[in-house]
Amino acid sequence: MELTPIMDREALNRFLETDFPQLHTDGKIFEVMEVVPGSVIMRLVPNERHLRPGGTISGPTLFALADVSAWCTVLAHIGPVALAVTTSLNINFLRKPEPGPLSCTCRLLKLGKRLAIMDASIFDEAADNLVAHATATYSIPPR
Structure with a gap:
């Protein structure tokens, strides 16, 4: 499956700032780092709010990184369709991430007219x- 991105790194980051500004309420912690055919790499630099007792990054923060990465992967390949939504996301927490930057590599497994299926690998x-692996399905609204 050869997929050519429609949006590049700069376009996705700009879209996040203009159409999803609440993502940066605590400062700019999410950033698209790379867009290639079929894949997006995102980075998250957590702050104190994203830590949990025990000196680790919280599960909800890892979940959010997987979800935002999946959304950006879909948008990179279909264009700025803000109303593409998560229909399912399953995550496995594999090991405790130390406080610090995380990266998420998200790959499209299938891109159809109505559904996109991805997997996301999160690295310390x-x-x-x-540190975590997720699979996600997104619903793409009709054009």
Whole structure:
């Protein structure tokens, strides 16, 4: 499956700032780092709010990174369709991430007219460890 992105890194980051500004309420912690055919890499730099007792990044923060990465992956390949929505997201927490930057590589497994299916791998950048893996399905609104 050859997929050519419609939106590049700059366009996606701009779209997040203009159409989803609440994502940056606590400061700009999410950033699209790379867009390639069939895939997007996002980065999250957590702040104190994203930590949980025990000195780790919270599960909801990892979930949000997987979800935002999946959304950006869909948008990169269909264009700025803000109303594409998550229909399911399953996440497996594999190991404890230390406080610090995370990266998420999200790949399109299937892009149809109405549904997109992706997998997302979240890495602790400092240790280069896979800390979580998610699968997501997005509903694409009719054009």
